[in-house]
Amino acid sequence: xxxxxxxxxxxxxxxxxxxxxxxxxxxxxxxxxxxxxxxxxxxxxxxxxxxxxxxxxxxxxxxxxxxxxxxxxxxxxxxxxxxxxxxxxxxxxxxxxxxxxxxxxxxxxxxxxxxxxxxxxxxxxxxxxxxxxxxxxxxxxxxxxxxxxxxxxxxxxxxxxxxxxxxxxxxxxxxxxxxxxxxxxxxxxxxxxxxxxxxxxxxxxxxxxxxx
Numbered sequence: 001x002x003x004x005x006x007x008x009x010x011x012x013x014x015x016x017x018x019x020x021x022x023x024x025x026x027x028x029x030x031x032x033x034x035x036x037x038x039x040x041x042x043x044x045x046x047x048x049x050x051x052x053x054x055x056x057x058x059x060x061x062x063x064x065x066x067x068x069x070x071x072x073x074x075x076x077x078x079x080x081x082x083x084x085x086x087x088x089x090x091x092x093x094x095x096x097x098x099x100x101x102x103x104x105x106x107x108x109x110x111x112x113x114x115x116x117x118x119x120x121x122x123x124x125x126x127x128x129x130x131x132x133x134x135x136x137x138x139x140x141x142x143x144x145x146x147x148x149x150x151x152x153x154x155x156x157x158x159x160x161x162x163x164x165x166x167x168x169x170x171x172x173x174x175x176x177x178x179x180x181x182x183x184x185x186x187x188x189x190x191x192x193x194x195x196x197x198x199x200x201x202x203x204x205x206x207x208x209x210x211x212x
Contacts, residue, residue, distance in 0.1 A: 050142070051112070051115070051139045051143060053146070055108075061105070062192075064157070065154035066101040066105075076166075077094070087178075090178065091167060091168045091178075094168065095164070108199050111200065112199075138208060139208075141206060155191060156191040156195070157192075159188040
């Protein structure tokens, strides 16, 4: 049953690959093969898009991690709770730990969104090249911060969910094991904080500047 959590991910990957192949053939046969240029992708795409992607990835991937953790933990709590109903209320703390992962992503996304300021770079003056480069650099920084926080929280959510599942099953067999496994779960939950800290540090490495 736990393998079912990977079905949406696999379907998403297949859809993404299919879309990439269709788009590639379209560019190839419409005379727009130059769009395969990675340099074009990095420089001609609006920095707002990269920065917005960073904030979106931070919250969306974190929510996937939290949902995965809740799935793993919830199944075990409900299954073991049928035999030992007393463990259900106590093990809800594992669900809270999983939900905290989504909150980490939400906090990171809100922080990154506040960094996306309005600016203008419509200028051909070579003197403004540094500002234009700086805006593009900071957009990639925000994108990297969002990816770092998002995928760290994904790993954190899965880790907390699996440990929480084990905590519920262990508690059903031996009540003295609950606190011991809970300590492991706390350490697993701390993994998400590492990504948040690094993301915050990265997001302070610049700002969007307006060309006057």
